[in-house]
Amino acid sequence: MPERPSRPPLEFLYPGQHDSINERIGFDIVAVHGLGSNVDWSWVWKGHNKQVHWLKDPDMLPAAVPNARIMAYSYESRWHIDAPKTHLGLLGEELARTLHGVRAKELDRPILFIAHSLGGLVVMHSLLYADRTDDLKYLPLKTIGFVALGTPFRGTRMQSLAKIVSRLLSFLGSNDKVIDDLGLDNESLTEKVHEFCQLRNKLQIPSWCFIEQLESDYGEKAGVPGLFKGIVVEEASAHIPGWGRTGLNTDHFYLNKFSGPNDGSFMAISREISLMYAGIHADTEPSRMRRKIGTSTPLCRMG
Template structure:
């Protein structure tokens, strides 16, 4: 797949002649294509030692969310750079009307359905597989879907337990994590939905301007589990957008909302849509993501899992790398590291606003063609949200 020069001639889609062309056109609204639902294996090596799952955002799909306008589908880049990784892009029917109705009615039905669907899909792909760490790469609403899936996996359904036990890390892209920002996020999503769709469900979509107790409760439950509960060994990092979408006064998910307290964060040079689209293997933004995953998989930092022997108190510890037995496993913990965090910080470049330190005993560390053109009329110009970019 041919890589394009980031400094090539400016196209009509560029925000400025002085900026790298990371902005994309606002595409016409699309319904979800049924054939793009469920898991799609990008790579499936026989000697796979880890799984990487991509999860798109609201009304996105498993293909275009991750595809640059030059045709580069970067899950394929990741598969080449990590030849022992099984890479899967997951699609779900993120219907905007259903999402807005759930938001308005404080219903958990939609998010639980999306989360359960993902959890069962991952479980099914794990059957008869050797022990391996799982990493999720999630955009916008997809991050909340991943959170719900992991909460389902530590619930009463024992068949899902391996999903949580084997999940080692999550890379969030433009995912809102702070409750105080959820109303602004919902209002921004509302403006990204075509007027033709909003006009038939005005009351429903007006609700997106208000706080969502459902989303806030979900995020609080996940953060509690990730900090002190059954998911406390997860490694987390939040990538946040740095540019505004065309016709928007503010960022959809600003840094102050995207960042998880106490976990690493890193800027991606792009808007809420283009932040998940890279031009090729040498794209500096792709290299940030690749560098993060590489650091988690380095010999000094690779996950270690515990395999309990049934009906015995003894536990044997083994490295996931090269593990050859299958069965029930506890959540991954991470070996004490001598990894020089400064090396990765240098790889991230000057836009990383937090030093990253690894090691220790498992402390938490760490919509694409989905949108229509926002209305430029007075009622939808972001005037009520001029403080979205401000730190709170």
């Protein structure tokens, strides 16, 4: 099989890497896509003869947080065909090392993560790895926010279906290691989430979960609309007790795609991002209360 063209693991979406506005950057935003997705289209809404990339459209996230440097993390999350032999722990380590390399001269700059689906678990593994690695310990300390869009913190019922598909496609180079821990109430995932909650609570990292409220149509993706529909990540998995939460009137595949600045889902998500950044500058009582949401470790025991 021909070698895939290489690309930088972190792509600068706004401002450009050499734009003069870089001098006014106050914090970094890193977007991490989900399972089987691609950095080129994961954050892009398509429809009505237009495409909207909300992470770099000047009327969307850059307008909501104009002093942010917005980057998208590019990693291979394919699992069904020609899939890399990787797993969640390794993906997390690679994210932490990549951020360290890009931010070598900006170690004190605050960082905020936006993650869709599996991407939230990659961020979780990344911060846990950084916390136990001497030269990376500053990363969780500088994390000022974590926005999780349909992240399966308790796994998903769909994992069993994905495992079957992976086995059927083994002759095409599938890899089910990356989805091993995604079974509902998987013991390994439960322990990792609990460990992450302890770290998050200790550092009081503001975190917000966004939850899909509409079923996803898998049949439509296969060319047979309505054949199979369902909620990919149930609320009980997408939300950790004690963390902030918002339900969005959309399905799993559109939790990370928005039609414009007046899209209700975008408005809800950008509001939380703005408040997270504002929280590091405002030592007001409401700000302190927002930062303390979910600081009780027992709440992180899910199930």
